[in-house]
Amino acid sequence: MSSAPPLDTRTTGGVTTSPSARWWEVDHHWSGWAIIAAVLVGMTSFTWRTWPDPMIDFGRELYVPWRIVEGQALYRDIAYHNGPLSPYLNAAWFAIAGVSLTSLLWLNLGIIVGVAALLRSLLRESIGSGGATVGCVTFLGLFGFSQYTPTANYNWMCPYSHEMTHGIALSLLAIHFVRGYARSGCARYAAAAGIAIGLVFLTKAEVFVAGAGAAAVGLTVAVRARAAEGGATARALRCAALALGGAAVPALVALAGLTLAMPFAEAARGVLGTWMYVFDTQSLTDSFMGRVSGLDDVSGNLEKLCIATLGWAAALLPAVLAARMTSPRRRGLVAAVVGAGYATLVWLLRNELPIDQWLRPLPVVLLVALSCAGPLAWRQTLQEPERHTTRLALLVFSALLLIKVVLFTRAGHYGFGLAMPGTALIFAGLCGWLPRAFARRGWAGSVVLTAALVLWLGVLGAHISFLDRVLEHKTVTVGFGRDAFRADVRGRMIQQASHWIRTQTPRDATLTTLIDCEMLNYLTRRRNPLRFGNFNPQQLQIFGEQAMRSEFARRSPDYIALVHRETSEYGFRLFGRDYGRDLMQWISDHYRSVHLIGNQPFRDRRYGILLGERVH
Numbered sequence: 101m102s103s104a105p106p107l108d109t110r111t112t113g114g115v116t117t118s119p120s121a122r123w124w125e126v127d128h129h130w131s132g133w134a135i136i137a138a139v140l141v142g143m144t145s146f147t148w149r150t151w152p153d154p155m156i157d158f159g160r161e162l163y164v165p166w167r168i169v170e171g172q173a174l175y176r177d178i179a180y181h182n183g184p185l186s187p188y189l190n191a192a193w194f195a196i197a198g199v200s201l202t203s204l205l206w207l208n209l210g211i212i213v214g215v216a217a218l219l220r221s222l223l224r225e226s227i228g229s230g231g232a233t234v235g236c237v238t239f240l241g242l243f244g245f246s247q248y249t250p251t252a253n254y255n256w257m258c259p260y261s262h263e264m265t266h267g268i269a270l271s272l273l274a275i276h277f278v279r280g281y282a283r284s285g286c287a288r289y290a291a292a293a294g295i296a297i298g299l300v301f302l303t304k305a306e307v308f309v310a311g312a313g314a315a316a317v318g319l320t321v322a323v324r325a326r327a328a329e330g331g332a333t334a335r336a337l338r339c340a341a342l343a344l345g346g347a348a349v350p351a352l353v354a355l356a357g358l359t360l361a362m363p364f365a366e367a368a369r370g371v372l373g374t375w376m377y378v379f380d381t382q383s384l385t386d387s388f389m390g391r392v393s394g395l396d397d398v399s400g401n402l403e404k405l406c407i408a409t410l411g412w413a414a415a416l417l418p419a420v421l422a423a424r425m426t427s428p429r430r431r432g433l434v435a436a437v438v439g440a441g442y443a444t445l446v447w448l449l450r451n452e453l454p455i456d457q458w459l460r461p462l463p464v465v466l467l468v469a470l471s472c473a474g475p476l477a478w479r480q481t482l483q484e485p486e487r488h489t490t491r492l493a494l495l496v497f498s499a500l501l502l503i504k505v506v507l508f509t510r511a512g513h514y515g516f517g518l519a520m521p522g523t524a525l526i527f528a529g530l531c532g533w534l535p536r537a538f539a540r541r542g543w544a545g546s547v548v549l550t551a552a553l554v555l556w557l558g559v560l561g562a563h564i565s566f567l568d569r570v571l572e573h574k575t576v577t578v579g580f581g582r583d584a585f586r587a588d589v590r591g592r593m594i595q596q597a598s599h600w601i602r603t604q605t606p607r608d609a610t611l612t613t614l615i616d617c618e619m620l621n622y623l624t625r626r627r628n629p630l631r632f633g634n635f636n637p638q639q640l641q642i643f644g645e646q647a648m649r650s651e652f653a654r655r656s657p658d659y660i661a662l663v664h665r666e667t668s669e670y671g672f673r674l675f676g677r678d679y680g681r682d683l684m685q686w687i688s689d690h691y692r693s694v695h696l697i698g699n700q701p702f703r704d705r706r707y708g709i710l711l712g713e714r715v716h
Contacts (some may be wrong), residue, residue, distance in 0.1 A: 132233040132395045147245040150574045151258035153200040154587040154594045156232035158253040160618025165191035166199050173361035175370040183373030184699050185302035186262035200582035206259050212244050218272040221526045225255045226491035232534020235524035241522040241560045247570050248512030256355040264517040267303035271295050271311030281488035282322035290339045294346025310500035321477050325485035387671035394507025401507040409461040419551030426544040439550040446558035453562040456510045462522050463506050466499040498522030579623050596697045597709045598623045610657040615675050617663040629655040637670035637679050649683050660691050662711040665700035674702045
């Protein structure tokens with residue numbers, strides 16, 4: 101790897117590099133890893149077993165692979181609208197390590213370590229050693245263990261959907277292989293990149309679009325870098341054929357495997373996963389996606405984006421002006437003064453950072469970076485093919501991931517995955533590439549570096565402080581033994597319901613939870629006899645309320661658990677009142693109440709769980 105130019109060094113002589121700048125850009129490989137390891141251990145300990153949400157989403161991530169281990173087949177026995185990779189990967193791990201939350205936590209921690217290693221390697225190649233460390237710490241400190249919303253599981257340890265984390269990890273692996281092709285021209289790297297992207301296809305559509313786009317752009321630039329070696333057309337065709345052929349392999353293998361358990365048409369729908377529903381434009385999907393993307397209020401969100409962008413520009417402007425006007429002899433002193441000033445400002449405003457607003461400018465920043473990096477890569481990739489190819493692929497990947505949250509980019513909610521690569525890349529650039537760019541112009545790059553590091557640490561500190569306040573409410577232990585975790589007050593009701601089910605129902609009794617709380621099925625190890633396990637408005641739209649009601653009639657569970665949840669994000673607030681009325685009426689006609697925990701569900705804003713037994 102070609103070394104990055106030092107800070108405070110002109111491209112044409114004359115400027116002495118400051119000791120701090122030289123230290124930052126020296127490739128401290130092991131010290132960088134030591135910092136990353138310390139942050140990993142610290143964040144894991146700080147947030148230990150607080151990552152799942154007790155009611156929403158994550159129960160499915162435990163229940164589905166458990167049922168696969170027990171012999172059920174995805175799509176045939178379990179209705180599922182994502183690709184098959186993640187459930188079967190987690191099921192395979194359960195088969196090896198045992199069915200428990202602890203087993204899954206160790207697997208996900210391993211994935212976090214792998215993603216950190218990939219990020220460090222890719223950022224080190226494209227930006228430099230210091231920036232790579234910043235990017236990895238950003239991933240671990242802001243996203244890996246995060247909880248910035250009332251729903252806990254928007255983090256990499258217990259994600260609401262493993263398709264998100266698996267897809268991003270595999271996309272970064274594909275970019276790693278693209279870099280290998282740019283470096284060596286070896287055909288096996290193109291094929292390996294294709295296979296990685298093919299695996300991403302089996303996760304989520306939005307991640308596949310970003311990963312495939314990044315790989316395609318990266319391979320195109322890499323092929324051009326090899327044009328001087330002759331046979332450019334043949335090389336391009338061979339690279340494309342290997343990448344496309346490799347991408348087809350995972351889908352074909354998955355199709356063959358699923359066909360062993362179900363008809364070909366059903367297996368094909370399973371392989372297509374979210375692509376079966378991604379073009380659904382009904383009002384329900386539009387309502388939810390409008391809120392997620394910010395397109396529900398374009399003018400208002402554009403205004404907030406502009407305000408946040410101006411805020412960041414104003415924060416960086418003093419450091420830029422100081423770097424421009426500082427003489428070479430006083431750069432160390434000015435850097436120290438600027439650092440002290442920014443540190444004071446960060447301390448005074450430590451509780452004022454709007455957690456869900458500050459990241460809004462990310463799509464704009466990435467587009468500006470792309471407009472600069474794209475032409476540069478096309479012109480100079482012959483000199484440094486690995487560096488330019490890797491940087492451009494990372495930028496394309498990061499930008500495309502934000503399509504789903506384009507006007508409302510944030511670190512919480514879907515941002516824990518979709519905004520992670522871009523945030524890590526931009527902070528790495530602010531603390532790595534930007535100071536060097538100023539230094540090449542003869543400015544004091546160390547001043548900009550100091551300011552960027554202080555602002556970055558301020559952002560990290562604000563998020564960790566916010567997380568600390570969230571964790572103060574995680575006082576309830578949910579689950580038993582290797583399935584235990586900490587939760588907020590809602591967890592007490594889940595634990596009480598779980599205890600009642602385990603002690604008052606036969607071990608072979610069947611249980612269906614409505615809505616969105618398969619955690620009860622998993623914790624009590626009670627099987628849901630229905631294909632459907634989630635009855636929120638999105639699932640009723642995808643699979644149809646009539647199909648669900650017919651399934652209830654054919655395979656009526658022994659017990660029902662009605663778990664309160666408001667689903668206003670879909671445009672319908674309460675099950676049985678605002679949607680699912682026919683289904684709720686059928687349940688009322690065929691089940692009698694046997695135990696109430698908390699308040700009557702689906703009546704008002706108060707939580708509660710109602711357990712019902714089938715009337716014979």
